[in-house]
Amino acid sequence: MTKFRTKLIIALITLIIFVLVGIGLLLGQLFKSYFLESLNDHLKIVILWSTSIGLGIVLIIIILLGLRITSRYTKPIVEATNVAIELTKGNYRARTKVDKLDETGMLGSAINRLAQNLQELVKTQEMQQDRLKVLIENMGAGLVFIDSRGYISLINKGFIDIFQVSPTDYLYKLYYEVIEQPEISDLIAEVFRTEKKVNKQILIPLFIERKYFVVYGVPIIGTNNVWKGVLLVFHDITELKKLEQVRKDFVANVSHELKTPVTSIKGFSETLLDGAMHNKETLEAFLSIILKESDRLQTLIQDLLDLSKMEQQGFQLAIQELNLHTLLEEVITLLNGKAQAKNIRLELYSKQQHVLVKGDVDRLKQVFINLIANAITYTPPEGEVKVVLLDHGKNVRVHVKDSGVGIKKEEIPRIFERFYRVDRARSRNSGGTGLGLAIVKHLIEAHHGQISVRSELGEGSEFIIELKK
Known part of the structure; x- marks a missing residue:
């Protein structure tokens, strides 16, 4: 120069x-x-x-x-x-x-x-950021980062998939304003307050299920003890909890469900052998009860076998093209007598006569018989049950809506669990096994469909099934 x-x-x-x-x-x-x-x-x-x-x-x-x-x-x-x-x-x-x-x-x-x-420095930084992003998005767990002011600055795909939320509803907003679960908010507040790692098992009702999570809250502290924020990691342990619960409850539930019909059959048989068989009216009444309890026992065993078969890895459906409108008409015809016995109006609403889907005829018929029969069972006399068939572009929806007793909000996530009953006395009197909705859920998922529930206590329930065409 x-x-x-x-x-x-x-x-x-x-x-x-x-x-x-x-x-x-x-x-x-x-x-x-x-x-x-x-x-x-x-x-x-x-x-x-x-x-x-x-x-x-x-x-x-x-x-x-x-x-x-x-x-x-x-x-x-x-x-x-x-x-x-x-x-x-x-x-x-x-x-x-x-x-x-x-x-x-x-x-x-x-x-x-x-x-x-x-240029080389930026390229290296972009490669590192891409690797980090791929790792965060595909880590198999939900992740949330909250900055030092309490604003959510990052959520990954795992969190979005678990809670079915939109990033725009969470990002750059205060965590206690958008996170609805008080247990999670309390955990975050505890990490902010103590600046120590916290982990808890949390049960969260999500849609029609209850999910178990191990939630890790980790304080992020930079150099010179600069407070950066809190990192939350959600590990879904629902399947592990379900397996643990199934192992604990299966023997108890099955033995309890088998005990009632077996006790009835044994008791009435002993009474007949003690001399009641000589009374024709008593004989007929007791034999009717024994037959009814035998049918109930057979139904329970068949449901257990069906559920066990569906949960096996090699379970396959006999897929074929079928007219869903025709199938629903057949199911309504089968259940119309049960509805008329309670003066319940059972009707099918559909704008199209030909709605074609691919599925297993027998299994789908089992699904709709179960749902519509439940709707009739839980609807009081003079009520109504509507079956609505709707065409939604690439999907088909079937709504089974009743004017019955309804379901409490906190019980909705549990109704698809095995042996769970909303009203145990009513279900047992109606001959239910407590496995029907669990079978329905398995069959719909086997068809790559979805099932959801809308219900309020005293205002009836609506089960919505969505299948691909």
Whole structure:
């Protein structure tokens, strides 16, 4: 840069000398013009032309010298400045042209090396960010990061899938305003308060299920003990809890469910053998009860076998194309007598007569018989049960709606559990096994469909099944 400044100063001094010489010549000519009146016209013209040509040459030299300075020094500096501006904007691919190895060339080379280093640094950072993002999004657990002010700044795909939420509803909002579960909010507050790791098992009702999570709350503290925030990790242990609960409850539930019909059969058989069989009316009544309890026992065993078969890995459906409207009409015809016995109006509503889906005819019929029979069972006399078939583009929805007793909100997540009954006395009197809705859920999931429930106590229930066409 010192040589550059020296050359620039020399060029400017030269330019000034030329300008001063030109001005001197001009002044000299003007001064002498007072003495040129005595000269003839020819000499005056010669002197005038000589002066004009001299000044023209000086002007041309000044212009050429200025262009030379601009092209050699100013232009490279402008280009280097533009590249520097592009770098500040994040365009690390920008480069300046280097023609010479002088000072301006060295400046351009230095800026190009800087741009290349920045580009490589950004590329490395982007690769690391991509790896981190892939890891966070596919870690198999829900993750939430809350900054030091309590605002949610990150949620991953696992959390979105678990809680079925939209990122826009959570990001950059205070955690206690958007997280509905008080157990989770309390855990976050405890981490903020104690600045220590906290982990708890939390039971959360989600839609039609109850989910068990191990939630880890970890304080994030940076260098110099700077508080960064709280990281929450949600591990879904629902299946483990279900297996544990099934193992505990299966023997108790089965033995309890088998005990009632077996006790009835044994008791009435003993009574008949003790002499009641000689009374025809008593004999017929007791035998009817024994037959009813035998049917109930058979149904329970068949449901257990069906459920066990569905939970096996090799369970397959006999998939074929079927008309769902026709299938629903057949089911309603089968159950119409049961509805009429209670003066319940049972009707099918559909705008289309041909709604084709792919599925197992027998299994889907089992699903709808179960749901509609339940609706009739839990609907009081003079009520109504509606079956609505709707076409939703690529999907088909079937709504089974009744005007019955309804289900409490806290019981909805449990109704698809094995042996769970909303009203145990009513279910047992109606001959229910407590396995029907568990079978329905398994069959719908085997068809890659979905089942959901809407219900309020005293206002009836609505089961919604969605199947692909």
